[in-house]
Amino acid sequence: MKSAQREPGAHTSRLPGVRRAGVFATVSAVICSTSMFAIPAANAAVPAFPDNIVVFPDRDFVTIEGYQDHIGETATVKVTRPGVGVVGSAVGTVAEGDVAFEINHPGGYCWGAGTGLNITPDIRPGDVVSIEFGAAPADETTVQDTYVTGDAVLNGTTLTVKGHIGAGVNPAQMEQRIIEPALKDTTVARRDIRAVPGPLAPAPKGGYSSSLVVSGDTFTATYNFDDAATAKIAADAGLGERAMAWQFEDADANRQGLTIAEYGEPGGPGMGGCPNGPLQSGPQAPTDITAAKVAGGLKLNWKPATATPGTPAITGYRAIAVGKTVSGNEQVEIGKRISGQAATGTTITGLSANEDYDVYVVGVSSVGETYPAAHAIPVTDSTAPTVSATPNGGTSPVAQRVTLTANEAGSDIYYTVDGSDPVLSGGVLGTTASRYTAPMNIATNTTLRFAAFDPSGNVSTISEAIFKVTNDPVPAAPAFSGAPVVGQGTATLSWTAPNPGAAGLTITGYSVQAYTADGTPFGAAKTAAGTATSMVYGGLAGDTAYQFTIKASNANGSSPESAKTAAVTSQGAVVAVAGPDQNIARRTTATTVTLDGTGSTAAGATYQWTQVLTGPTDPDKVTLTGATTLKPTFSLPVFQSPMTNSPLTFKLTVTAGTTVKTDEVKVVPVTDRxxxxxxxxxxxxxxxxxxxxxxxxxxxxxxxxxxxxxxxxxxxxxxxxxxxxxxxxxxxxxxxxxxxxxxxxxxxxxxxxxxxxxxxxxx
Structure with a gap:
């Protein structure tokens, strides 16, 4: 119920030490009718009460509330920016209490803790803050696009606050609030004042009237106070203006997926020792740096750096060679500036043949350079590189896309397609040799010959791959229809027959391959007839996750491999199936609900159903009848507070010998509106x-x-x-x-x- 939820922003014992009063604006990010119910987007995993993710974007601070069924577990929190990727992350341990843990707040964790992404993200509207346990995603909050745009303005006894509302925000579910504890000692008689949509209306406890008007992307909250002194107290609220938004309001009026934007609060690290924000953090350095001694200098090669998501783009690199000889207090330094993030190397010339050098390379962006610089030691390389082709020749009914790869970074690869040598004696290029820059398509019968020069000028032996392309049409890749349905050591897969390749051709067979969680093929592929559209894939290990692909064949050959299915776990010798989740309408009399464990192990097993409760005084506790059978029942009571409309969770435990398996099912009460x-x-x-x-x-x-x-x-x-x-x-x-x-x-x-x-x- 609403009374059980803490008021958003009531973290006074955990927020930074000096906390001034301020202003809230409350906005629901779900467009709905005048009903109290708000329906979240179908793809949004908004936390369900009592769990919550509260985001303070101006302070880059996140509070994780609830999750008491995960006490002692570690959770990963990520900030993901659409079109950019993960811009911040941290790992925290769920503690007992209303607040499970906090990030970028005194007493909590720094951004980057446990993840290595050592940057405090600049959290913005539209970012998604998610929590996951292990590899399983749990919940997420989308940062709402609403905020106050300036200081409150006082004119006599009238105070106004203006703010921004992004597209999609429902003006009918908006509340503007000013928080100032000193108001408790005035005619207001409480620590805050609020303005709700509509014309001026008196406050429930008196002291002022308020209104809230939305026009386009701007909201205006107006307060008329009974006396000038109270108006002055509200206008002087020290913390400044705030805006609060929530994504979803459940049937008990709990506000889920909260954003609290605090006008004027600084971003960046919220406590000592935490990493800088994106505009104070230097760029990444390139990796895999090699420095080869060549005639006249050093040839450097590296793997280009990638900017940390949310930070300024990498604009280039700076590479320097520092002489090891110290003259007085000086060392010779010679270097190059290289433009472009995609640059892969440079050659530093003008070096002394009688000097040894250290090499340092940094990334460059608008906020500075990498610190510390990446270090490389020049070496004399006399080993020839090797180069390979993938695929390495063969017969195919369709064109082949061929990739050439050298084992040494920075190597230059040359090739011919007419059977001649790409490199002649003395390292001279053949007259028809071409420099390899990207994977190539080979669509006709071709003899491909290739060789590579490493950064030191060593040349590989010449390799050859012979391709025969018949250009006979093969089927399109088939597509699975729906997720695999698992059984004991089996998975049932269904698919749609693809285009066979051309008129007059038919599908002659299918090949289905299983993969384990690490991507390794699980045994040999299993085959099916060309007329089949489903298969029971047997021989799987019990309680093991698998993914599947499929290929179709005609008289000319095989189609490309399909995309992998979602991972599914095959059942073991002992199975617990608690049945599908149910939605049950509340009625004027108690409603009998039947749970169904059909599909669980039938022979030699015992069953125990229990209700998963929040504690001994959970107001939603019910009594199960037949709790040791496969189909127990309970009565869904007529509603009466302090009962909630939260889902009821039941766990089925199946025991056979020493093996125990469990499964859970949810029963969701459907209420009237x-x-x-x-x-x-x-x-x-x-x-x-x-x-x-x-x-x-x-x-x-x-x-x-x-x-x-x-x-x-x-x-x-x-x-x-x-x-x-x-x-x-x-x-x-x-x-x-x-x-x-x-x-x-x-x-x-x-x-x-x-x-x-x-x-x-x-x-």
């Missing part, structure tokens, strides 16, 4: 009207929140045509209505829907 429409009060008269998506439930009205004072109940009846769904009206008069406005109200339905708090307006 309720709203609060009219909420009005005057002395002796309180009226609350609203809607429900389902007829027949009962709504309970409370003051403040789910545990607040009970005000009354009302039945949901059918809405008058042409409207659909249900409506309710709760009217309290005289003493029942009270002598004061009850303030914000909250409703909950016996069918699970909740709404509020909603301010009650004075008539």
């Amino acid at each position: 309720v709203t609060i429409g009219v909420a009005q009060w005057r002395t002796g008269d309180l009226r609350i009207d609203g809607t429900s998506s389902v007829v027949g439930g009962t709504v309970t009205l409370r003051a403040g929140g789910p545990t607040g004072r009970l005000l009354g109940q009302a039945a949901v009846t059918a809405a008058a045509a042409p409207a659909t769904g249900g409506v309710y009206t709760l009217r309290l008069r005289n003493a029942a209505a009270g002598t004061t406005n009850p303030g914000p109200v909250w409703i909950e339905s016996t069918l699970g829907g909740t709404a509020g708090p909603k301010a009650v307006a004075n008539k």
Whole structure:
């Protein structure tokens, strides 16, 4: 329930030591109706309460909340920028408590901890912050594009705050907030003030009225205070302006996937010893540097450097040779500047034949150079290189794409396709020799001859590869239809027959290859007839992950290999299958739900179902009947707080001899959708009207929140045509209505829907 979730930003005991008050703007990044429910994008793995990922982009700070089912485990947090890649990462250990761990915050971990990506990312809107345990992705938060754009402006007793809303942000779910603890001692009587969409409306506890208006990509929050002194306190909130956004709001109003942008806060490392940000970090150096002594100097070769994602581009390199002789306090230094990130080497000339040198190479970008420089020691090379072709000749029905590779970095490869020698005696190039620069297509019968010169001028022997290309059409690569379905030591695969290659040709057979997790082929490929579109691939090791590829053949040869399937794990001798996840609608009476372990080991096994609970007082605890059978049941109760609508997780444990296997299934309660429409009060008269998506439930009205004072109940009846769904009206008069406005109200339905708090307006 909402009361169980900490208010976003309430990390005061864990935020940096000097914390000033400030301003929040709250924006939902999910466009939805006026219902309290927000539907996340289908591909978004937003954390589910009580887990959460909270991002503070201006401070490049991340809080991981919850994940108490992973206490003691290590988790990897990554910041991924679309079109760029991973721009920051860290490994942390989940601790007990509301906050599992934090990154770039005193008491937490630095960016780069455990990953080697030693840079504090400049977190921006659109970046994705994810958490994973082992190789399994868990959840992610997309940094929301909303922020305050300037200082709050005070004019008399009116305070305004302006900010930015990116495309896709729903203005109907936006809240602007100013936090200042000193406001508790004023007529505001709380530590913050808030503005919600719509015209000026009085605050529930008094002291001010507020409104929020969105125009294009700008929002304006306006506060009118009852007195100038309170307005001044709010205007002087020391921390400055903030904007908060969340990606998803669940049925209990928990806000998931939070972004808290803090206007004016500096980025970069948040504590001593953490790595610099991208604009303070030098570029990477090239790798695999060789320095060969050649006539007149040193020939350097290297593998080009790649800029760390999120950092400025590498614009080139600087290479220097430093003489080892010290004259007084000086050494000779001779070098080159090389433009372009893709450069692979240079030659330093003008060196003394009587001097020994050390070589240093650095990457260059707009923020400086690599520190420390990469070091290489010049060597005299008298060993000839070797060069190979892939594929190395053979007969093929289609053109071959051939790659030539030398074993020494920086080698120059020359080739001919007419059968002549590419290199003659004395290292002279043949008249038809061409310099190899990229893989080549060989589409006709060809004798390919090739040789290489290494950086020191040593030349390889001449190699030859003979290609015969028949140019007979082969099938297109087949494609699997759906994921493999695993059994005990088996996987059932289905595919779609490809184009056979040309009119008059047919598919004569298929070849399916299994691969283990490290990419190694698992035994020989298995074959199927040309008319087949599925196969049961047997002989797999139990409890082992595999991927599969497929090729089709016709009379001319085989198609290219298909892409690999997703990894699946074959079942072992003992199997636990807890059945598919279920969605069960809450009803006006308890609903019987059946779990199904069919598919688990049947012979010589025992079964035990248990509910996975958050603790001994989990409000969603149910009683299982037949917990030692394959099909136990339980009653999904009629909703009543403090119950939640969170998924119920059940674990099946199958034991056969000394082998134990487990599997889990989730049962998700599907609730009605309720709203609060009219909420009005005057002395002796309180009226609350609203809607429900389902007829027949009962709504309970409370003051403040789910545990607040009970005000009354009302039945949901059918809405008058042409409207659909249900409506309710709760009217309290005289003493029942009270002598004061009850303030914000909250409703909950016996069918699970909740709404509020909603301010009650004075008539």
